[in-house]
Amino acid sequence: MNKIKNLADLRDLKDKLQTKTKLRDKSENPEQMVQVKVAMATCCIASGSRETMNYIVDELDKRNIDAVVTQTGCMGYCYAEPTVEVIMPGKEPVVFGYVDTKKADEIIEKYIKSGILVEGIIPVNYKKIEQ
Numbered sequence: 001m002n003k004i005k006n007l008a009d010l011r012d013l014k015d016k017l018q019t020k021t022k023l024r025d026k027s028e029n030p031e032q033m034v035q036v037k038v039a040m041a042t043c044c045i046a047s048g049s050r051e052t053m054n055y056i057v058d059e060l061d062k063r064n065i066d067a068v069v070t071q072t073g074c075m076g077y078c079y080a081e082p083t084v085e086v087i088m089p090g091k092e093p094v095v096f097g098y099v100d101t102k103k104a105d106e107i108i109e110k111y112i113k114s115g116i117l118v119e120g121i122i123p124v125n126y127k128k129i130e131q
Helices: 007-026 042-047 049-062 101-114
Strands: 034-039 067-072 084-087 094-096
Touching: 034 049, 042 049, 049 067, 049 101, 084 101, 094 101
Parallel strands: 034 067
Antiparallel strands: 034 084, 084 094
């Protein structure tokens, strides 16, 4: 841990700890919030998913959108990396492909804020097992 040398260092540490605490608190009821899952396997990272995830986290925070952003392993859509899954409360998950920062901005503005679907959705190729 770095030594705290001034008030700015102390504020930075406080902000980092509050962010971690906020994420932990949000994770208790994620189904009631917007969930964003960014694929972060090796192929995903090589395609730019780290930049995409950082952008999404920063922009959701700047726009005061209450969401839980997590990383996942490979989603199986390597041809369309970076991939991002968005789950709106009460709706089925939607997976977007080729998500760079420009596409991430469009997803936030149109889909997350307004519920308007945008180009780039990867069709679901599986069925859920109903019990």
